[in-house]
Amino acid sequence: MRRKIVKAVNKIYVSLAHTDKDVAETIEIFDQALAVIAAGA
Amino acid sequence: MSDQDNLLRRAEQVLPGGILGSHRSGPGLEFVVKEGRGAYLYDMAGQRYLDYLLGSGPMLLGHAHPAVVAAVERQMARGTSYFLLNEPAIQLAEEIVKAVPCAEQVRYTSSGSEATFFALRVARAFRKRDKIMKFEGGFHGTHDYALMSVVPRSPKAFPAPMMDSAGVPHAIEAEVLIAPYNDLATAEALIAAHHDELAAVLIEPYQRTIVPAPGFLAGTARRDAPVRRAADLRRDRDRIPLRLRRRPGILRRGAGPGGLRQGGGRRLSARVHRRAEGDHAPLRRGPRGHRGLRLAGRNLQRQRHRVRGRPRDPGRAAEARHVRTALQDRHAAARGAGRRRAQARPRPRRSAASRRYSTSSSPTARSSTIARRSPPTATGSSASTRSWCAARSSRP
Numbered sequence: 001m002r003r004k005i006v007k008a009v010n011k012i013y014v015s016l017a018h019t020d021k022d023v024a025e026t027i028e029i030f031d032q033a034l035a036v037i038a039a040g041a
Numbered sequence: 042m043s044d045q046d047n048l049l050r051r052a053e054q055v056l057p058g059g060i061l062g063s064h065r066s067g068p069g070l071e072f073v074v075k076e077g078r079g080a081y082l083y084d085m086a087g088q089r090y091l092d093y094l095l096g097s098g099p100m101l102l103g104h105a106h107p108a109v110v111a112a113v114e115r116q117m118a119r120g121t122s123y124f125l126l127n128e129p130a131i132q133l134a135e136e137i138v139k140a141v142p143c144a145e146q147v148r149y150t151s152s153g154s155e156a157t158f159f160a161l162r163v164a165r166a167f168r169k170r171d172k173i174m175k176f177e178g179g180f181h182g183t184h185d186y187a188l189m190s191v192v193p194r195s196p197k198a199f200p201a202p203m204m205d206s207a208g209v210p211h212a213i214e215a216e217v218l219i220a221p222y223n224d225l226a227t228a229e230a231l232i233a234a235h236h237d238e239l240a241a242v243l244i245e246p247y248q249r250t251i252v253p254a255p256g257f258l259a260g261t262a263r264r265d266a267p268v269r270r271a272a273d274l275r276r277d278r279d280r281i282p283l284r285l286r287r288r289p290g291i292l293r294r295g296a297g298p299g300g301l302r303q304g305g306g307r308r309l310s311a312r313v314h315r316r317a318e319g320d321h322a323p324l325r326r327g328p329r330g331h332r333g334l335r336l337a338g339r340n341l342q343r344q345r346h347r348v349r350g351r352p353r354d355p356g357r358a359a360e361a362r363h364v365r366t367a368l369q370d371r372h373a374a375a376r377g378a379g380r381r382r383a384q385a386r387p388r389p390r391r392s393a394a395s396r397r398y399s400t401s402s403s404p405t406a407r408s409s410t411i412a413r414r415s416p417p418t419a420t421g422s423s424a425s426t427r428s429w430c431a432a433r434s435s436r437p
Contacts, residue, residue: 001070004090006082008064010249013095017079017103022091 003029045085048073064094077104154182157243161186164241172235174200175243176222178251185209187243190219200231223254225261 005026007013014023042050049071053059059071066072072084080103082090092104102109116129134147150156161173173186177196181187183206190196193203200218218235220228222244232239246258 001066004088005093006066006090007093008097011098012093013098013100014093015080015095015101015103017106019080022080026091026093 003033005029043086045073048085062097064097079103079105152182154184154187157181157187158184161241161243168240170238170240172216172218172238173241173243174218174220174228174232174235174239176228176245176248177219178222179243179245179248181243181245185213186217189214189217199227200235222248222251223257225254225257228261 049059052073058065072086072088072090074082075085075087076083077092077100080092082092082104084090095101095103130149134149137147138144148156148159150159164173165171175181175187175189177190177193177199180191188205188209189202191205193205195203197203199220202214202217202219204214218231218239220231228242232242242261244261246253
């Protein structure tokens with residue numbers, strides 16, 4: 001949420017309006033978030 | 042204080058938890074949506090968010106797709122709620138029947154909860170059994186039958202359910218069986234054990250994010266499987282609204298994205314059934330289709346018909362008189378209450394515009410009609426009728 005991505009609690013809904021760029025941006029943000037979590041663990 | 046902060050504060054006052062539905066952004070991350078366009082949401086401060094929530098699923102085309110906006114605007118100009126047959130409703134039902142292999146007829150509902158609730162009612166009426174089975178973790182809406190073991194905090198041994206909310210009657214807990222998802226052998230064993238009680242099995246083909254195990258869906262759908270023999274298999278498509286996405290297990294195999302355009306951009310929910318289920322006699326108590334209301338008083342009507350059917354039986358004469366009197370008392374009480382309400386209601390002075398648009402009779406006439414159609418109210422005579430029923434049922 002801090003990186004301005006809104007998702008359902010346990011799901012990600014994708015629409016025809018999402019572009020490849022949107023998806024790439026999302027994956028990058030998730031990677032960074034997971035890296036932060038892994039570093040803190 | 043910004044507009045957004047002000048709105049958040051006001052939401053706290055008038056909405057439970059300060060939210061709509063169940064989605065919460067987390068402390069300090071709440072925002073108020075000003076608009077949605079395509080894959081993005083914009084808050085009151087103009088901040089952009091990449092949206093993977095999509096109205097909890099139905100916005101398959103993104104927000105405010107021009108084709109959807111144009112279609113909605115076109116229809117808005119013609120009115121939207123008629124409560125009567127209209128061409129778009131018929132066309133859409135035809136499309137749903139084409140898209141969903143198990144569907145022969147469609148009943149529109151306002152939400153997915155309503156759709157699964159009515160689907161269960163149809164199943165119970167058709168099967169003449171009361172229990173239903175669902176899978177642990179499966180979500181089928183927020184009605185009392187569905188809120189069992191969705192997120193069990195202290196799971197019990199199968200098939201005992203765990204209520205997900207306070208306020209669900211314990212009587213309903215006894216009507217729901219829980220099976221483990223992706224465990225066909227256990228599900229089949231439970232169904233076989235409760236063969237004579239089960240009306241339906243509720244299942245999400247893709248339960249939340251869990252992919253079905255190989256053979257699980259095919260096994261439950263096999264016509265010769267105990268599942269099929271024991272109960273009508275009801276497959277609640279991925280969560281509540283019928284989104285018309287075609288996937289193996291519920292919608293046509295191998296279908297292209299053509300199915301996506303239907304229902305995309307607007308919420309849509311419905312239950313579908315076979316004709317035989319929809320036409321089942323117990324569901325035709327209303328003029329058409331099933332009805333959930335107007336049941337009160339029916340037992341008295343039946344009793345009246347029974348005693349009227351044997352008027353020459355001297356042993357029944359007293360009963361007949363009693364029931365006739367009770368019915369007359371209750372109907373008179375209902376009519377009297379209706380008249381009193383109608384008389385007590387002040388007659389508003391109606392403008393020329395309201396007279397022009399009104400198609401009904403006067404308020405007095407309407408309330409009298411309502412009173413005549415309403416079930417009889419509780420009166421002293423209902424107590425005497427109950428005692429008569431108890432005495433009658435206790436006879437050898």
